[in-house]
Structure formats: C-alpha cells, structure tokens
Amino acid sequence: MRPGIVWRFVGLVIIIVVCTLAVWKLPINLGLDLRGGTRMVLEARDTETISVDDDAVSRAKEVIERRVNQLGVQEPVIYRQGPRRIIVELAGVKDPARAREIIGRTAQLEFIDERGNIIITGNDLKSAVAGYDHYNRPSVNFELTPEGSRKFEKATLQNLGRKISIYLDDQLLSAPVVETVIKDKGQILGLGSIERARDLSMMLRAGALPVPLEVLHAEVLEPTLGQESIDKSKLAAGIGAGLVVLFMLIVYRFPGFIADIALVIYSLIVMASLAGLKAVLTLPGIAGLILSLGMAVDSNIIIFERIKEELKSGKRVRAAIESGFSRAFGCILDSNVTTLITAGALYFFGSGAVRGFAVTLGLGIVASMFTAIVVTKLILVAVVDRNPEKWGKHFGV
C-alpha cells in the first residue's frame, strides 16, 4: 500500500473510534414527539392595568422557571420567542396535564375586605406550605413578610367580625370571618383536595405571573405512548437499514459490500454529531435521516455506475476507479449542495418540525458526501490495489 493511503486509514480509524465513543457515551436527545412530555407556547396578554413589555415577559419567564424547578423536571427547556411568547418544553413528565396547569396559571392571590379593598396579595407571602386544618380539610398554610404582616395586622384589626374574601385569579376560594387580629400567619381553605393545596402552595412559592399568559399551543404526550413509538420506530429503522444493506450487497456484490461499510460509518458519524451537537431527534428529524441515507446510497450507486461505464469504455481497473470517482464528484456535489440549500432555507426560516428536519438533513448530507467520496474510495482503492484485474471483475462488466 502507498503511504498516503496508510495515513488516510489512520485518519478514518480515528474518526470511527471518536464517533463510536460519542455514540456510546453521549445520549441522543429525543424530541417530545418521540419520548413524551409536554410543550407549551404561552403568550403574554395585556390587562386593564398592565401592558406587556419586555421586562414583564422576562419576569414571567423567571416565575415559570421557578415553578418548573418546583415540579422537579429534569433539564427543562424554557425560552422566549419574539416579544410576547414563552416556550416551555418538559420531557418525560409523569403528569403533563398537571404541569400545564401549574405553569399556565397566573396564580394571583388576593385578600379582599368587604368594601373591596385589596389587603394583601401573593407578593406579601414569605412562605406557603400545603397541609390540613383542625377539621382535616386541605389547606395552604402561609407566613407573611414583615411588610405583609403590618398590612394584615392593620386590616384584621379594622375588619374584626367582618369577612375577608380570598381570591385566586378572581375565583373565590374562601371567605372566613375575622375573629382575632392576625399578624404573620394564616390559612387558606376551600381548595377541595390536598393535590390542589400542594399545587397552589407551589405556585405561591414561585410567585404570581406579572401578566396573564394565554396558552396558544399545548401538546401533551404520555411517556408510555412515546416509548411505544420509540420501540416501533427503532424496529422499523433497523429493518429499513437492513434491507438497504442487503439490496446493495445483492445488486453490487463486492463494491456493494464496501458501500455497506461506508453506510455503517455514515450512520456512526450522523449519530455522533447529533449527540455531540446536542441536537434533538424528532419524527421529522427521522425523515431527514431517511432522505440523507437515501442520498448516501445514491452517491455510492452513482459512483459504481460511473466506474462500470469507464470499465466498459476499455479503461484498466485502477484508471476506471480513479476517473469514475472524479466524474461522479461533480454530480454528487451538485445534487448535495442543492439539497443543502433547501436544508439551510428550512433551518433559518422554518420553525419547530421543519427545523428538526433541516438539522438532520444537513448533518446527514455532509456525512453522506464524506463517506461516499472519501471512505468508499479509500477502502475500494486499498482492496483493489492488491490485484486490480481480479477485483475488477466484481463490478459486473
């Protein structure tokens, strides 16, 4: 073997080792459509008193982050989109509907006296814990901040014997009659269940949203359903890949076998870069992978057909392989670059599903060009060099 080839092989082996390690060690992030979870698009709404500005949306995002932390979700994704929107993605949540309820609620708590004055709000609370009252009814037990205590003490003194109504987002929870002056501690009743009490205390601890958020889009997929779709997709992808490998082997024999090796390396590179870039694999992403796999196979077919043509025109095996590759190059480059342009436009101007598709397609195309042009050629030349005329027969000319 020529020394140039040896070094290229060393390079290839390093790539394979690095990619295998990456695939083995790094997890591939599956999208919510595959693994289950919840995704929400929330939009801030103006109220009579507050109009939405950048600061309000940032604070709303912080509140959501605190609430999500309370839910104990692993690796939540929360980001802003445009001036008014917040997107929340929670993977693998056990009860996504409840998560949605906790995140989307404004949770504006208000204590109002009989004349309609607001005495204290959720902002005056120092802490809130769910529990039970003396009659074993679910309750939220709260403590007030020093300032809140002053306000509450004054108000309870003025309202002795009268009712104070407790509202959550304009919905009446309870309206106890003030019996004694209360300073810094109290109880909220009228919650129905201990779960609701827990959720409310959670929201109160995280704070109220500065502006109400409307849920524009909410998707919930039970992790079990996600698991079903992962299992089936894996099986289907395995069978599909197996059929492709078999097809190449049957149609092209020896060169087909080398193409199959190149395809395995292609898959390794794509998986490793998906994991390395922390890209998220979604259902549309799988479509991008299928397309790029098809293109990887296609590049190999184009090359082999070219080599066959060159052999038929009377060239020697070595020369035929060399010119087969160089002539196929223009064709492969043009078709891949065009598809890459599509992937680029989709990535920069598309959203959601479209972007997921663009990412895997783009990665796949680059990997497929590399494996078809570099890897297939390297292995083919190395093998054929030993006895060109003998191996040449395997091209089916």
Next chain:
Amino acid sequence: MDIIGKRRVYLAISAILVILGLIVLGVVGLNLGVDFTGGSLVRLRFDRAVSAQEVRSALTTGDLAEMDLSKAVIQPIRGTSDVQIRAQVGGKPLSVEQVSKVVDVLSQRFGSVSVVESQMVEAVIGKELLNKALVAIILSCVGIVAYISFRFEFKFGVAAVLALIHDTIVVLGIFAILGRQVNSPFIAAVLTIIGYSINDTIVIYDKIRENLRLRKKDTVPEIANISILQTMRRSIYTVLTTLLAVAALYLFGGVSIRDFSLAIIIGLVAGTYSSIFVAPSIWVEWTLRDRKRLKPV
C-alpha cells in the same frame, strides 16, 4: 426507448395530473390537522375497545351536552383500545377543565380512561406554522433555481422547480382523496419529497451537461434522451433502496409515522417520474423554442 420523443404525451399527463390535483384540493380540500386549523386533539386510552358511536353518544348527551361536541371527529385507532377525538368548543380548543370533564364522564361510562396524548392549538399559531413553512419552501425554491442557474443554466432550474411543484401537488391531491390527516410531520414528508426529487433531477441534468460537451453533433432531444437512459439504472436502484427504507417505516413503524411514510412513498414515485419524464421534457421543449426564435427561418 425514446422518452423525449414522446415528451408532449408525458407533459400532457403531468399537466392533467396537476389540474386534477388542484381540482381535488379545491373541491375536497385537505383534512388539515389541529396543528393548522386550531382546536383540540385528544387521544384517550380505554381498557377495552369502544366504537365511535358509543363515544359519540356519551359526548353529546348528559353532562357534556352543553359543550356541544356534536361536530367532534371521533376515530378509534386500529389495533389499540385508543380513541382519538378532535373537537372545538365555540371555535376554541378545549380547556384543561373541559378535557378533564370529558375524561370523567367517559370513565363513568366505560371504566378507566386516560389521556395518552393531547394537543391544544389556537388558530393563530396554526396559521403561523403554515406561513413559516411556506416562506421556507418558497425561499428554498429560489435558492435551488439560483444554484442550478449558476452551475447549469436558468432553464434547468425552472424546469426542476416545476417538477417539484408537480410532485407536491400529486401528493397533496392523493392525501385529499384519501382523506388522510395533514399535520406538521406531513410538512417534513413534503420537504423530503422535494429534496429527493431535486436530487434525482440533478443527476440527470449532470449527465445532460456532460453529453452536451461530448456529443456536439447530436440534437438537444437526442442528448436529453440518451442522458435519461444512461442514468436510468441509477434512478431505479436509488428509488428502490429509498423505497425499501420507507416501506419498512410504513409497515413496522408506529401509527404516528404511518401517514408520514405513506406521503413519502407517494412522493418518491411521483418524484422519480417527474425527474425522468417531466423536468428534462420541459427543458427540451423550452430550449427548442428558444432556438427557433433566435434562428431566422
């Protein structure tokens, strides 16, 4: 085989297909999913198989009558005890409370019922999704024409994009006839078809470009025809391998992936057809007309 000689036949077939497709799209319309129209989609898991009628009667009587769910689309999912319900209340998606009310009523009637999937979309966001996808597709078509004009010639680019439009309309038309749901993964399927078809077309163009250099004495139709034939084996092998992979997804993949792979299968066939029979024919027709115009008789 003389494909280019019969180019007008193929162009006529494709023109008819496109017109039929547009008519179907206009008359029948696409069964747009909640991602685009807005509304709610809830997939419920029962502990036994239930029929659509049973669910409908539970939804439209008793406690749920006030929500007016008579227009809800109820679809049992084959091979499971799941039922998918698509509904709107007063033009809005169902709220969390409304969904849990539905679940409560159904569990009283049928035993345990759980929500395995739900989607609530306001109509605004559906429109946005569609608009963004359209802008992205149009821009990528512009990019394709620009690149092909630079590497080949402008006419090639336009012919390729016309072939893409043909493929897309065929797939959309067939989906309209089948009444299959069009949701956001479907956009990805259409994009796959576009990517595949453009790839296929360019391989043939590349051969034409080469033959234009090598066979200076041949006429344009002859060059186009020989190029198509020389790449025919590759076209067939490639579509077969890709079809194998997608057919496996269709047969063995989950329900969510099935419509999506069906769209790709239809698109692959349409894309291969258009790359071989339509795009080169448009180019030949256009080039001949240009030459006639340029040469004084």
